[in-house]
Amino acid sequence: MFDLDLLTTGFGILLAPKMLFLVVLAVALGTLFGALPGVSATMAVTLGIPFTYSMTPVQSIVFLVAIYCASITGGGMTAILFKIPGVPSSAPTTYDGYPMAQRGEAGKALGIQLISSAIGGLFAALAMLLLCGPLTTAAVSFGPAELFAIAFLGLSILTSLDTDNICRTIISGLIGLLLACVGLDPLLGVPRLTFGFRSLNSGFEMIPIMIGFFAVTEVLKQTVKRTQLSAVGEVKQMKTVFPSFKELWLVRWVMARCSILGTVIGILPGAGATIAAFMCYSAEQKLSRHPEKFGTGCIEGIVAPEASNNAATGGSMVPLLSLGIPGGNAAAIMMSALVLKGVQMGPMLLVKQPEFLSATFASMFFANIVMVLAAIILAKIFVQVLRIPYSTLGPMIIMMATIGAFATKNIGEDVITMAVAGLIGFVIISCKFDISAMILGLVLGKICESNIRRAYIISPGETLWETTCNVFTEPLKIAPVPLTAILVTVCFLVLVSPGLKKLWDKRKAARS
Amino acid sequence: MAIELIVNVLLMVGSVFCYWYVGATMPTSPESEMGAEQWPQLLLVLLIIAIGFNLYNYFKSNKKEDIAAAFADFFPSVFRFVKSKLFIGMFMLMLMAVLYEPLGFITTCLLFMIGYGLLLGARRLVPLILSSAVIMVILYVGFSVFLGIMLPRGWVPFLRSFALFVESLFGR
Known part of the structure; x- marks a missing residue:
């Protein structure tokens, strides 16, 4: 799958004047959205959706990927200058970025952040290009049972992420899966759980719901408790200063380790940039010869989270493009945007339309370079933009969200769906349920159901129990192992491991 | 609880x-x-x-x-x-969603930007109205003119006529 023609196609798509302009716009928008506290990377991608309605599917993914990459980098700027992470994955950047800025080295901290982000992003883009091909080749030979198990693995990993809230996360995921059942049955075509409402026959419209959950809910949260910005030093005088080659050479291994680890974490369904950033920061602190310097404004403390969170963006695209399974919220939104355009997600996507992979790679490659240039040129403007009061910014976000929801089908009902989803999202968060789990459930629900039911049809048995045994124990054609059973066992272990760990810790505490 | x-x-x-x-x-x-x-x-x-x-x-x-x-x-x-700000915000949001199609983008956007801005603590009315109008124009031009996304014109006759007039200014 990997050949020079693919790259030529990718850069060919990207270098068309309109596309080039759109990517530059996406980088500028993404950096700006990411830098704004209260606008997460997911929300940035959500707000980018209205821009994609007039684009082709390939152009859409190029645009959204550029926004995603740039927003992760933009978040680091606010983390350094204001000690408020623009996106959650920039939280560890505040530990060393802000102390460095307090020492009067804000420009240098920004320079290190930009270079680390770009290197992490470029590495992940290359890894994505190399990994997607073999993974797709393997996935093409997967049967429905294996595809169900992979989709389910995404959900089970998610439940182990919020270990303090396992039960509520499971409930959220299950509600998402159940909501995906509403509408015409995928195999029989009969209305299911529609309660007689014809408008529910086509199921819930994903885009308005996602926009409601990620954009409107956030503005409502900010209405109750706003994030206040207070800059360190005189930001008007701030100028990006790039680190010397010697300084970069000293952190080369930190950058390499975090880029690799970030990409791997990004590939795992459910795990994303935030986990990558925290894990890499913690790992580098443990590996460092001077761990006491972490938290005081050391370069490694900025390099580790920034290289890894950008690397995770490329990683999260691997399961999306090769398996049709979103690695996280942002990927789920990209998937919904593509599905809306009639793109059939799944392993066959790259077989039939390999330009999706090459264009995504070209977009990530280009975005990570443009991002550095844009940040240098626009840094001062961004700092001024951050001074826009939330009383202007909040309603503007809602109006952009409204445009996005309405443009889905050009009907007012979608705007109402968005608003209701926003309100429900707020209640869900207030009751400590997990919106991300619900969205992943909603996105993966149809994939899970149609695959498991097709698996039951093609693995005949006399009774339901016998068929179930056949589905889970039949070896895969390409390998003499029952992959479904192995994956489902892994799912089960992942699901119960946080509970077992808690029990273990309790016993340990009781003994000591 | x-x-x-x-x-x-x-x-x-x-x-x-x-x-x-x-x-x-x-x-x-x-x-x-x-x-x-x-x-x-x-x-x-x-x-x-x-x-x-x-x-x-x-x-x-x-x-x-x-x-x-x-x-x-x-x-x-x-x-x-x-009585809280949150409830008023939720109410305004629902009202905007319901009126978005009947009143059209221009009117709804302007009214919502001003109303929610006041709710979020904007005190000076004139700058708020001006900034709301500027943002409305940016969103309209950006999405409707450059990206060709359809924005509702409204059902109310004079609002619809006004939306059509604005569209004619951009040669659409």
């Missing part, structure tokens, strides 16, 4: 009802296949168990007196909520 319990109980009742409803409304499936009702029923059984466990955790981690106090304060807190 009270709302958490209410939401959980409602989820439980809803799940039980849906379990019965989906079983009653779907065609009978063959014995060896997973039918249209079995996948949602499987999810609902898991959901009922998880909600039951969550309710158990709720009663385990909260004292009876605290729960009783939360319920005693429930109606006063509802009144407090109705």
Whole structure:
């Protein structure tokens, strides 16, 4: 799958004047959205959706990927200058970025952040290009049972992420899966759980719901408790200063380790940039010869989270493009945007339309370079933009969200769906349920159901129990192992491991 | 605390009802296949168990007196909520969503930007109106003119005429 023609196609798509302009716009928008506290990377991608309605599917993914990459980098700027992470994955950047800025080295901290982000992003883009091909080749030979198990693995990993809230996360995921059942049955075509409402026959419209959950809910949260910005030093005088080659050479291994680890974490369904950033920061602190310097404004403390969170963006695209399974919220939104355009997600996507992979790679490659240039040129403007009061910014976000929801089908009902989803999202968060789990459930629900039911049809048995045994124990054609059973066992272990760990810790505490 | 319990109980009742409803409304499936009702029923059984466990955790981690106090304060807190900024914000949001198509983008955007801006603490009215108008124009030109996205013109005759007039200015 990997050949020079693919790259030529990718850069060919990207270098068309309109596309080039759109990517530059996406980088500028993404950096700006990411830098704004209260606008997460997911929300940035959500707000980018209205821009994609007039684009082709390939152009859409190029645009959204550029926004995603740039927003992760933009978040680091606010983390350094204001000690408020623009996106959650920039939280560890505040530990060393802000102390460095307090020492009067804000420009240098920004320079290190930009270079680390770009290197992490470029590495992940290359890894994505190399990994997607073999993974797709393997996935093409997967049967429905294996595809169900992979989709389910995404959900089970998610439940182990919020270990303090396992039960509520499971409930959220299950509600998402159940909501995906509403509408015409995928195999029989009969209305299911529609309660007689014809408008529910086509199921819930994903885009308005996602926009409601990620954009409107956030503005409502900010209405109750706003994030206040207070800059360190005189930001008007701030100028990006790039680190010397010697300084970069000293952190080369930190950058390499975090880029690799970030990409791997990004590939795992459910795990994303935030986990990558925290894990890499913690790992580098443990590996460092001077761990006491972490938290005081050391370069490694900025390099580790920034290289890894950008690397995770490329990683999260691997399961999306090769398996049709979103690695996280942002990927789920990209998937919904593509599905809306009639793109059939799944392993066959790259077989039939390999330009999706090459264009995504070209977009990530280009975005990570443009991002550095844009940040240098626009840094001062961004700092001024951050001074826009939330009383202007909040309603503007809602109006952009409204445009996005309405443009889905050009009907007012979608705007109402968005608003209701926003309100429900707020209640869900207030009751400590997990919106991300619900969205992943909603996105993966149809994939899970149609695959498991097709698996039951093609693995005949006399009774339901016998068929179930056949589905889970039949070896895969390409390998003499029952992959479904192995994956489902892994799912089960992942699901119960946080509970077992808690029990273990309790016993340990009781003994000591 | 009270709302958490209410939401959980409602989820439980809803799940039980849906379990019965989906079983009653779907065609009978063959014995060896997973039918249209079995996948949602499987999810609902898991959901009922998880909600039951969550309710158990709720009663385990909260004292009876605290729960009783939360319920005693429930109606006063509802009144407090109705008077809060959040409720007004939610109401404005729903109103905007309902009026978006009938009033059209231009009017709804302008009114919502001003109204929500005031709610979020903007004090000077003139700059707020000006900034709202500028943002409305940016969004209109950006999405409708450059990206060709359809924005509602409105059903009210004079608002629709005005929207058509604006469109004619951009040669659309």
